[in-house]
Amino acid sequence: MSAPSPPSTLGAARAVLAKELRLERRAPQTLVAMALFSAMTYVVFHFALRRDTVEGDLASGVLWVTLTLAALLGIGRLFVADRDEGGLEGFLLAPVDRTALLFAKAGALLAFLAALELVAVPLFAVLLLGPSPGAGTWLRLVAVLLLADLGIAVVGTLVAAIAVQTRARDLITSILALPLLLPVVIAAARASAPLLALHGDHALTGRWPAVLGLYDLVFGLLAYALFDFLVED
Amino acid sequence: MSTEPEGTPPAIATSGLVRRYGERAALDEVTLSLETGSTLVVFGPNGAGKSTLLRVLATLLRPTAGTASVLGRDVRREGWAVRGRIGFLGHAPLLYGDLSARENLAYHARLHGLRGTAATERIDELLGAVGLERRGDDRVHAYSRGMVQRLAVCRAVLHDPEVLLLDEPRANLDPAAAEQVEPLIGRSSGRTRVVTSHDPAGGLAEGDVALGLRAGRQALLAPAADVTAEQIGELYR
Secondary structure, eight states: OOOOOOHHHHHHHHHHHHHHHHHHHHSSHHHHHHHHHHHHHHHHHHHHHOOOOOOOHHHHHHHHHHHHHHHHHHHHHTTHHHHHHHHHHHHTSSSSSSSSHHHHHHHHHHHHHHHHHHHHHHHHHHTTTSSSSHHHHHHHHHHHHHHHHHHHHHHHHHHHHHTSSSSSHHHHHHHHHHHHHHHHHHHHHHGGGGGGGGSSOOOSSSHHHHHHHHHHHHHHHHHHHHHHHOOOO | OOOOOOTTSSEEEEEEEEEETEEEEEEEEEEEOOOOTTTEEEETTTTHHHHHHHHHHHTTSSSSSEEEEEEEEEEEOOOHHTTTTEEESSSOOOOOOOOOOHHHHHHHHHHHHHOHHHHHHHHHHHHTTTTTTTGGTGGGSSSOOHHHHHHHHHHHHHHHHHHHEETTTTTOOOOOHHHHHHHHHHHGOOOOOEEOOOOOHHHHHHHSSSEEEEEEEEEEEGGGGOHHHHHHHTTTT
16 A cells, blocks of 8 residues: 555545534534523523513623523533544644644534524524514624634634643633633624614624624634644643 | 664664653653664553653654654654654544444544545455454444454554554454454564563564663663563563
8 A cells, every 4th residue: 555645734624524523413412512501591591681572782692692601512522522532642643734623623613503503593583582683684693693603613622622631621611711702792792782673773783793803813813823732742 | 773774764763862741751861773674662560651652752742852753754843744654552542432433444544645445445454354344334332442452453554654653552452353453563564663561471572672661761772582571570670
């Protein structure tokens, strides 16, 4: 057998991403936990706020606090199989660019967040949101969700890669992730609030989506620069 | 220990190699050289530094001081050039329990640049060689420890590496299984090997060079033929 040539970064990232999604399909723990957590949180908000429906700023806050806390569950589990079964070492032994792992893990987290939102956002609309906005408003909300998810996926992968190297990994995940994700939560909540307002114009102003885009760009570059050092000994 | 022509780098070389975990030196001033196609067998009690030496050579741990090279490439500066040419078999099998044997091997094959028919044929060949062809589609969770170890051997040699780094490779294997993996990771594989062992007689029989470690220090380095089982036994006292 002639020695195979190493795969490209994209090829290696695709292999890891396919493995991640296959593992989650086989034993769907992360997504189920995230979805159940979201449903429970809506119920808690319902009783804590003593309101049947919410709208505007309050609706946006409830939605983004729920999605962010649910995302923490996904972040906490991102490297669990690799840690427990030595998958991280298996990857590190391969002749591939370590950044492929960042792309794959961020891609997997992005997929989990998107799948979660397919369940959690309609559930929010049914359980807590006042009169449902129109289709155009929903599309604008999807754009905000996508921008926020990108940031959460990149920062979440960075934090998970740091946490997996420590003994207090569960603690580290929450302690590091929440402050780092604060700008995403603020910008996403501000961008979503007019879309969820009862009597608003449901317009998406450019300022907060731009903040989200800038956050994604800055942390994307930071993660690209740092990830190699994080997974090395 | 090297008798290769001048100018040819040894397959494995270390010089004053030190690896510390905090204040504790797991490896302390280890210097050795191994020529291509030879086997270095490493003896020593638990905690002597055997696994650490293998992990440094596999680029999984960085040396704290000194140098280590594999196939002429420095493991610290040129780790990327070393990785595709080594096969590592440690205490953990590096396999996912929720994936089948074939899926695990296909994943590692892709990470090493093997794809399509070439990958499928290689996976079938290896599963057949270790007697797992009929269980290849079962999830690894359902395997016994011996079967997992056989599959881990397949993973380690999947990309046909030039150098094998083997940490007690026959652990959990019954005599028949040990015989099955022999052509893949044994002396007959023709590869350069670094093997850790606790079995003086068996280890000396399969090694060309014997290295004895005690508390991270190099207590013995000699041609295996010149070393007695009693000398190995001394390392454990």
